[in-house]
Amino acid sequence: MYTLSEENYLKAIYRVSQQKDVKITPTAIAETLGNNPASVVDMIRKLTEKQLIAYDKKAGVKLTPQGSKDAILIVRRHRLWEVFLLEKLGYHWDEIHDIAEELEHISDATLADRLDKFLGFPEYDPHGDPIPKANGKVPKSFSVTLTDLKPGTACRVAAVRDTSNAFLQYLIKLDIGIGTRIQLIEKIPFDNSLVISINGKENTTVSQKFGENILID
Amino acid sequence: MYTLSEENYLKAIYRVSQQKDVKITPTAIAETLGNNPASVVDMIRKLTEKQLIAYDKKAGVKLTPQGSKDAILIVRRHRLWEVFLLEKLGYHWDEIHDIAEELEHISDATLADRLDKFLGFPEYDPHGDPIPKANGKVPKSFSVTLTDLKPGTACRVAAVRDTSNAFLQYLIKLDIGIGTRIQLIEKIPFDNSLVISINGKENTTVSQKFGENILID
């Protein structure tokens, strides 16, 4: 099917296009993949030839229907493997991403669907990201963050935006996971810090950046 | 750790060294991997520099202790994934090899051991090949073939030597799997064909080549 690199580009473009409603530039892709814009330009040419993306200097990079379909399949595989690693092999939250990054490239025609069935057709991965269905449909993803909450109200953690180890390990330390209940006690006007109560326990203060990375239900 | 190619060479050298007690030449490795002897010579240099193999023109290629350890780990991963694919995802005998060929290269430090535990520490893979233990010990492998059997005696299929799809699909057709009971009725002197009874059913004739690829208990 595709080379490892091609798949990583497709996925990166898909992810960037999901996150924000902005134009996808070579530089943005390079930053996501941690490589050089010059390399990205090469790959843009290659993927354009293969009709997986369209590139217009004004509009930026866009996935074609085929590219979108293929990118979604890669994301599907990634997220299914994450569920497998956590639920079946007992890995922790912060350990699964990198392994899934390798597993997602295994391209057998029926593997994803078999894995999906084996796992009981999960809708969300361990970070709360929606797992695309076999038909390409993607369950709704969460977009409201902790910073959007009104002081005094409560919510349930539905997903995390940042999936870096640094963030996930901080969450483990704070005893926050998907499903954890959080009440916003107050916002500190000075720097938008948030005073929260986790699962009804004593108050904790977290930064605005932290709050923006917690997606709620 | 290693590149994909390096791992494939290590595994190929290990497999050749297990099969026969002959000198491992560049040509033999090239045949196993289906590539060119000239490419093999390049890789022999590379793996020698990394101290994973030693190459002597007289003695052929030998794995060093480190190379052997690493090769065994790759084989361990391959065979564990085969068990997973068959038992958990419902694949058939003849479908799992190629997928395991990809899965075996995923190199997380604890993945193989977690998978091993999840599968209940199996000793043999679906083809009857021994699965190396976490400590590098390899359960005994089978070496007696159907052609070694005396006419009139019976045996149990313990493993298969050839794992090609052609052979495995033939076995499925004949309703032979690991554990199947076979009785040798007679050997045809002309071409060493074997007349056998599978699971006590009516007699079937198979070739010498066939018999050499059935390992028995």
Next chain:
DNA sequence: TACAATAATTAGTGGCGCCTAATTATTACA
């Protein structure tokens, strides 16, 4: 032993996917 067949090796090449450095295009702002 000599010679033909086979094996091993070297030399040179090409694709892939990355890089740096240099150049060109675009954008933002004084």
Next chain:
DNA sequence: TGTAATAATTAGGCGCCACTAATTATTGTA
């Protein structure tokens, strides 16, 4: 609008791992 900063692109190169073709070593056998 002109210019400085930033982004995009081109040019050239590199490592990896294949390949083919040519050459050298090693065999087996007459």
